[in-house]
Amino acid sequence: MEEYVLNAQGLSMRYHRTLALDNLNLTLTPGKIVGLLGPNGSGKTTLIKLTAGLLTPTSGEIQVCGQPISPATKALVSYLPDKTYFSAKQKIRELLDTFQDFYADFDRERAENMLGALGISLEARLGSLSKGNQEKVQLVVVMSRRARLYLLDEPIGGVDPAARDYILNTIITNYDPTATVLISTHLIEDVERVLDEFIFLNQGKIVRQGTADQVREETGKSLDELFREVFKCLPNC
Amino acid sequence: MNWKFTGDRPVYQQIMETLRGAILKGELPPGGKVPSVRDLAAQAQVNPNTMQRALTELEREGLLVGGGTSGRTVTQDETILSAMREQALQALARECAEKFMVFGLTPTQAARLLVALDTPKEES
Amino acid sequence: MFAKLLKYEWRSTKGFAWLMFLISLSAAVVGGLTTQYLFRISQSQDQQPVLTVLVLLMFMAAMVALLICAAATLYFTFWRFYRSRFTQEGYLTFTLPVTSHQILLSSIVNCLLGALCALGTLLVSYLLMGLITLSAMPGFFAARWEIWKLFSRAPAGFSPGRTLPCSGRCCLSCSSALYLKFPSLCWPSPWGPCWQKSTKPFWA
Numbered sequence: 001m002e003e004y005v006l007n008a009q010g011l012s013m014r015y016h017r018t019l020a021l022d023n024l025n026l027t028l029t030p031g032k033i034v035g036l037l038g039p040n041g042s043g044k045t046t047l048i049k050l051t052a053g054l055l056t057p058t059s060g061e062i063q064v065c066g067q068p069i070s071p072a073t074k075a076l077v078s079y080l081p082d083k084t085y086f087s088a089k090q091k092i093r094e095l096l097d098t099f100q101d102f103y104a105d106f107d108r109e110r111a112e113n114m115l116g117a118l119g120i121s122l123e124a125r126l127g128s129l130s131k132g133n134q135e136k137v138q139l140v141v142v143m144s145r146r147a148r149l150y151l152l153d154e155p156i157g158g159v160d161p162a163a164r165d166y167i168l169n170t171i172i173t174n175y176d177p178t179a180t181v182l183i184s185t186h187l188i189e190d191v192e193r194v195l196d197e198f199i200f201l202n203q204g205k206i207v208r209q210g211t212a213d214q215v216r217e218e219t220g221k222s223l224d225e226l227f228r229e230v231f232k233c234l235p236n237c
Numbered sequence: 238m239n240w241k242f243t244g245d246r247p248v249y250q251q252i253m254e255t256l257r258g259a260i261l262k263g264e265l266p267p268g269g270k271v272p273s274v275r276d277l278a279a280q281a282q283v284n285p286n287t288m289q290r291a292l293t294e295l296e297r298e299g300l301l302v303g304g305g306t307s308g309r310t311v312t313q314d315e316t317i318l319s320a321m322r323e324q325a326l327q328a329l330a331r332e333c334a335e336k337f338m339v340f341g342l343t344p345t346q347a348a349r350l351l352v353a354l355d356t357p358k359e360e361s
Numbered sequence: 362m363f364a365k366l367l368k369y370e371w372r373s374t375k376g377f378a379w380l381m382f383l384i385s386l387s388a389a390v391v392g393g394l395t396t397q398y399l400f401r402i403s404q405s406q407d408q409q410p411v412l413t414v415l416v417l418l419m420f421m422a423a424m425v426a427l428l429i430c431a432a433a434t435l436y437f438t439f440w441r442f443y444r445s446r447f448t449q450e451g452y453l454t455f456t457l458p459v460t461s462h463q464i465l466l467s468s469i470v471n472c473l474l475g476a477l478c479a480l481g482t483l484l485v486s487y488l489l490m491g492l493i494t495l496s497a498m499p500g501f502f503a504a505r506w507e508i509w510k511l512f513s514r515a516p517a518g519f520s521p522g523r524t525l526p527c528s529g530r531c532c533l534s535c536s537s538a539l540y541l542k543f544p545s546l547c548w549p550s551p552w553g554p555c556w557q558k559s560t561k562p563f564w565a
Contacts, residue, residue, distance in 0.1 A: 031286070032286070033286075052456050071458040071459055071460055072458070074456055074459075077456070079452070081449075083449055085451075085452035086453060101365045101369070102365060168282055169282065172275075172283070172284070175278075175284075193242060193248055193282060193287075194282065194283065195284060196284050196287070212248070213248060213249055213287065216244070216245065217247050222244025
């Protein structure tokens with residue numbers, strides 16, 4: 001049996017009164033680009049944070065590459081949060097040093113090449129870059145790791161179309177048959193062509209799962225149209 | 238190659254059509270090398286697995302050969318190429334006829350319209 | 362891995378600590394020069410009330426600056442502790458492949474290092490101030506050997522040693538030790554070549 005890159009069984013997460021994830025069962029196999037799609041508040045970020053080791057589940061279990069969440073799994077998971085997480089006074093070179101120190105799978109040469117292609121100097125301070133460039137730098141360092149599981153939380157929200165193209169291109173060219181990329185987004189139209197599989201999440205539960213091409217073959221609709229149908233906002237919602 | 242996808246059909250089928258079109262137009266000449274899966278996927282901005290599926294299907298049809306370490310090449314077999322050309326033209330004709338049908342024109346009437354388009358060239 | 366964590370935490374702190382140290386030294390220089398002036402004024406006949414008050418204010422400002430620098434260094438390390446755990450930076454900190462115990466320990470050690478820096482800054486600044494103040498006093502220079510003997514001995518049974526605060530004693534004994542070793546360190550006061558043409562120690 002192929003080892004699952006992510007294996008969540010009966011996963012639940014409760015924040016005080018809110019149930020963010022409700023008895024979720026999910027497995028991800030290697031070599032796929034998977035879209036975690038759902039409206040705001042559906043539990044996408046919670047699932048990603050649980051996998052990254054930032055949260056502890058209320059119940060159920062979650063494993064990455066067959067191991068429970070621990071520093072060892074953190075070394076296998078590359079996480080891109082929706083906001084930038086570095087200190088503004090840091091130089092880009094220092095950020096690369098940090099990644100190189102802590103992650104054995106960090107490909108520094110690749111990161112430097114990508115930053116060079118973007119025209120971003122290594123001596124620049126992160127706070128002096130524009131928001132779009134900051135997010136690109138963060139994407140570059142995250143994708144320059146040869147991880148087993150990439151968790152991208154809203155990578156293309158809030159950036160211009162050219163930057164979106166760049167980000168999706170980076171994801172495609174970084175493709176590795178032994179790794180899986182989990183992209184959480186609600187901008188489905190842009191991301192649809194890049195996805196192998198998709199998961200529709202609503203109120204902490206999986207409502208639909210499958211491959212994008214399957215949806216088109218079976219229903220003649222794109223994933224974006226299907227999403228609108230499934231998550232149609234009723235007048236009184 | 239013009240990579241524009243619609244939302245109603247599977248992406249891999251649309252990729253196959255685009256590639257067939259490229260072969261017909263001569264952008265991918267017979268016997269010529271086909272870019273790698275990764276390069277094509279990056280160009281088309283699609284998932285590499287989807288691109289791989291499309292290329293494998295074309296290989297199965299005989300339009301592409303190879304697929305080993307040296308990469309894929311377009312077939313030089315004339316029968317396959319002319320059969321594909323024939324198929325593509327038939328599909329285009331059928332599509333045209335269907336569109337004209339919407340306006341209540343039979344294929345013959347549609348053909349007359351198309352001939353009329355040809356006339357200015359003869360005059361000049 | 363722990364050493365790397367510490368290096369990562371310390372990297373943000375050391376820049377600030379270094380800046381505070383330099384500011385503190387400058388404040389110490391100002392403090393020393395103002396003390397020299399105040400002593401000179403107290404010795405001489407001609408009073409310059411306005412200038413004296415100004416210099417006194419400068420002296421007080423320098424003292425306050427010294428304390429603020431030390432406090433700021435300490436506060437900065439606490440702020441770094443907060444920032445690396447409870448703000449957006451926490452996303453990086455807590456996804457590093459280390460245990461949460463290691464993260465906590467490295468943050469605490471960083472705070473301790475910051476505290477040591479703050480203390481060190483204070484001590485060095487006071488020492489510098491002492492050096493500047495005392496070096497311009499000719500009596501001090503002449504009597505440096507006696508001062509060194511006086512203050513490096515145990516205070517038991519010696520009143521001058523007991524009345525001065527501990528840091529002041531350290532200052533004086535260290536200064537006199539330095540001048541014993543490097544007599545050329547003594548430089549003339551900017552307020553005049555000599556205050557008193559006397560070789561007697563100033564307290565006599």
